[in-house]
Amino acid sequence: MSSPLADRLRPEKIEDMVGQRHLLAEGMPLRNIVESGTLPNMIFYGPSGTGKTTLASIIAKSTNRKLHKLNGTNASIADIKEIVAELDTLAAPNGILLYLDEIQYFNKKQQQSLLEYIESGAITLIASTTENPYFYVYSAVLSRSTVFEFKSVTEEDVLPAVKRGFDFLRNESGIDAEVEDGVCEHIASACGGDVRKSLNFVELAFLSANVSNGKKIITLESIESLTTKNSFRYDKNGDEHYDIISAYQKSMRGSDADAALHYLARLLEAGDLASATRRLMICACEDVGLAYPQIIPIVKAAVDIALQVGLPEAQIPLADAVILVCTSPKSNSGEAAIMAAMDDVRGGKAGRIPRQLQNKHYDGEDNQNKGQFYLYPHNYPNHYVEQQYLPDNLKNAKYYIAGENKMEQAAKDYWEKIKGKK
Numbered sequence: 001m002s003s004p005l006a007d008r009l010r011p012e013k014i015e016d017m018v019g020q021r022h023l024l025a026e027g028m029p030l031r032n033i034v035e036s037g038t039l040p041n042m043i044f045y046g047p048s049g050t051g052k053t054t055l056a057s058i059i060a061k062s063t064n065r066k067l068h069k070l071n072g073t074n075a076s077i078a079d080i081k082e083i084v085a086e087l088d089t090l091a092a093p094n095g096i097l098l099y100l101d102e103i104q105y106f107n108k109k110q111q112q113s114l115l116e117y118i119e120s121g122a123i124t125l126i127a128s129t130t131e132n133p134y135f136y137v138y139s140a141v142l143s144r145s146t147v148f149e150f151k152s153v154t155e156e157d158v159l160p161a162v163k164r165g166f167d168f169l170r171n172e173s174g175i176d177a178e179v180e181d182g183v184c185e186h187i188a189s190a191c192g193g194d195v196r197k198s199l200n201f202v203e204l205a206f207l208s209a210n211v212s213n214g215k216k217i218i219t220l221e222s223i224e225s226l227t228t229k230n231s232f233r234y235d236k237n238g239d240e241h242y243d244i245i246s247a248y249q250k251s252m253r254g255s256d257a258d259a260a261l262h263y264l265a266r267l268l269e270a271g272d273l274a275s276a277t278r279r280l281m282i283c284a285c286e287d288v289g290l291a292y293p294q295i296i297p298i299v300k301a302a303v304d305i306a307l308q309v310g311l312p313e314a315q316i317p318l319a320d321a322v323i324l325v326c327t328s329p330k331s332n333s334g335e336a337a338i339m340a341a342m343d344d345v346r347g348g349k350a351g352r353i354p355r356q357l358q359n360k361h362y363d364g365e366d367n368q369n370k371g372q373f374y375l376y377p378h379n380y381p382n383h384y385v386e387q388q389y390l391p392d393n394l395k396n397a398k399y400y401i402a403g404e405n406k407m408e409q410a411a412k413d414y415w416e417k418i419k420g421k422k
Contacts, residue, residue, distance in 0.1 A: 004196075004199070004200065004203070005165055005168070005169070005199045005200070005202060005203040006049075006195070006196040006199040006200065008168070008172075009161075009164065009165060009168055009199060010054055010057065011054055011058070012057075012058065012061070013058065014031065014034065014055070014058060017051050017054060017055065017058075018051070018153055018157045018158060018160060018161050018195060019050060019051060019150075019151070019152075019153030019154065019157045019158075019195070020050065020051055020055075020150055020151065020153075021157075022151070023148055023150070024055075029148075030055075030148050034055075034058070034059055034062065037062070037063070039059065039063065039097070039124050039126075040124075040145070040146050041118050041124060041125040041126075041144055041145040041146070042125070042126050042127070042145060042146050042147075042148060043103070043126075043127045043128070043129065043133050043137060043142070043145045043146070043147045043148070044056070044126065044127070044128040044129070044148055044150055045128075045129055045130075045131075045132065045133050045147055045148070045149050045150065046130070046149055046150025046151060046152075047130060047150070047151075047152050047193065047194065047240070048130055048194055048196065048197075049153075049191070049193070049194030049195045049196035049197050049198075050150040050151065050152060050153055050193070050194070050195065051150060051153075051195065052101075052128040052150055053099075053101060053128065056099045056126050056128065057099075059097075059126065060097055060099065063097055063124075065096055065097040065124060066086065066096050066097065067096075067097050067099065068083050068096060068097070068098050068099070069098075069099045069101070070083075070098065070099070070100050070101070071100075071101045071102055071105075072100060072101065072102035072103050072104065072105035072106045073102055073105045075100075075106070075110075076110070077109070077110055077113050080110070080113050080114065081113075083096060083098060083123070084117060084122075084123075087117070087122050087123075096122070096123045096124070097123075097124050097126065098114075098123050098124070098125050098126070099126050099127075099128075100125060100126070100127040100128070101127075101128050102128065102129060102130070103127035103128065103129050103133075103136070103137060104129045104130070104131045104133075104136035104137070108138050111137065111138040111140075111141050112138060112140070112141075114141065115140055115141065115144070118141070118144055118145075119144055125141075125145065127141075127145070133147055134147075151193075152192065152193025152194070153193045153194070153195055154193070155185075155188045155189050156188075158187075158188040158191060158193070158195055158198050159184060159185065159188040161195050161198060161199065162184045162187050162188050162198050162199070162201075162202055163184055165198075165199045165202035165203070166179055166184070166202055166206070166218075169202070169203065169206045173206075175211075175214070175215070175216055176214070176215045176216070177206060177209065177215065177216040177217075177218055178215055178216070178217050178218065179218045180217075180218060180219045180220050181220075182220045183205070183218055183219070183220050183223050186220060186223050186224065186227070187201045187202060187205070187223060187227070190223075190227035201223070201226060201227055204226050205218050205222065205223055205226060206218065208222065208226070209222065241272070241275070244263055244266050244267060245263075245267070245275050245279050247259070247263050248260060248263035248264060248267065248276070248279055249279045249282065249283050249287075251263060251326075252280075252283045252287065252322060252325045252326050253283060253286075253287040253330070255326050255327065255330065256326065257322070257323050257326035257327060260322050260323075260325075260326050261319060261322060261323070264276055264315075264318060264319065264322050265315075268311060268312075268314070268315050268318070271311065273306065273307070273310075273311060273314060276318060277303045277306060277307065277318070280299060280302075280303065280318065280321055280322060280325065281299055281300065281303055283325055284296055284298075284299040284300075284321075284325055285334070285335075286332060286334075286335045287325070287330055287331075287332060287335075288325055288328045288329070288330055288331065289330075289331045289332060289333065289334040289335065289403075290331050290333055290334050290403060290405075290407060290408050291328065291329040291330055291331035291403055291405040291406075291407055291408065292328045292329055292407060293407070295324060295325065295328055298321070298324065299321045299324070299325065302317040302318060302320060302321035303317075303318070303321070305317040306318050329405045329406070329407070330405075331403035331405050331407075331408060332403075333400060333401060333402060333403040333408060334400075336401070337399040337400040337401070338399075340399045341399045344394065344397065349393060349394055350391065351390075351391025351392060351393040351394055352391055352392070353391060354388050354389065354390075354391065354392070355372060355373065356372055356373045356374040356375070356387060356388070357374065357389060358372065374387075375387045382418045384418050384419065386419070
């Protein structure tokens with residue numbers, strides 16, 4: 001069985017790689033390091049299909065060190081010991097270059113087993129990961145390595161790789177192919193910045209195409225059917241998940257309905273109804289809040305409907321609620337107020353609860369002024385009477401500041417009138 005097209009077409013020179021210009025363009029740091037011939041321990045961090053393994057292979061070919069490849073999903077300490085056994089032997093006279101793919105799957109003990117050797121320089125480590133290394137890589141390994149972030153490849157950069165893939169398959173198979181206008185562009189767009197995925201689409205399109213007069217006919221319609229449900233990456237436990245839900249809430253907070261609907265669609269397409277509904281309810285309370293307090297039960301009702309009917313119908317009430325949040329006036333005065341109060345409590349500013357607010361009970365014999373002295377507001381005009389509610393050490397604290405919106409300003413004016421401040 002032949003290897004995937006992405007492997008058969010893997011670039012052998014930096015100049016042939018697509019994307020990562022911030023790292024690999026002339027004069028950029030990583031390009032300079034590779035060309036210097038002196039390699040530090042490195043961690044390549046970024047999404048799948050962005051060139052991490054390809055660059056590691058190019059580096060391996062330019063070094064005089066013995067190359068070993070391990071994958072964190074199935075390697076063990078025994079594999080590391082087997083590699084270490086080659087040090088200072090004829091098998092590895094100049095040391096070892098270890099490429100460790102998916103290092104996030106190595107536990108702490110496995111990562112620690114490398115420390116002595118990468119610190120001494122006997123092993124040069126190039127590790128790759130799709131997860132944030134500052135969360136998943138052992139700190140001692142991280143401190144001895146340089147992290148380079150690989151980014152999703154742009155459609156513009158993917159396009160030449162797609163065209164090169166079709167040319168390669170024509171030459172390899174000896175069969176010509178007629179590629180309809182828009183096919184290459186659609187593949188470059190549908191791969192979600194993953195070059196490997198784009199070449200998989202190219203190979204699938206070539207293999208599944210109908211043949212007419214000895215020529216494969218690759219249509220835009222056939223490509224669209226192949227790329228359905230495969231046009232974006234999503235991992236409920238990875239960075240992409242947190243990036244999407246962050247963008248989703250920030251778009252609602254920023255009153256951009258179109259962007260918020262886009263990120264909602266990505267969550268729903270991935271089947272992540274829980275994240276879509278949770279962030280929506282948080283945003284209604286945190287970012288609209290007291291500017292339009294009625295939105296809270298409205299959004300809760302929309303979420304209840306969505307959870308009851310399930311997908312795909314859930315997209316309708318959720319879209320309604322997202323648009324409502326985006327187009328509503330905004331206020332974070334409630335969130336700011338509770339955070340200020342929490343800061344005081346966490347800072348030890350609790351204080352004794354005023355006697356008039358305590359649960360009614362008997363005073364001790366040492367209390368010279370017995371009685372609760374609570375003033376019941378409903379017994380007074382406008383259902384208000386002035387009395388101290390905060391502890392003595394916080395009696396002048398101010399947590400809530402009315403937002404500059406019609407709803408909160410109306411409430412502020414009402415209470416200032418009642419309390420005699422106007």
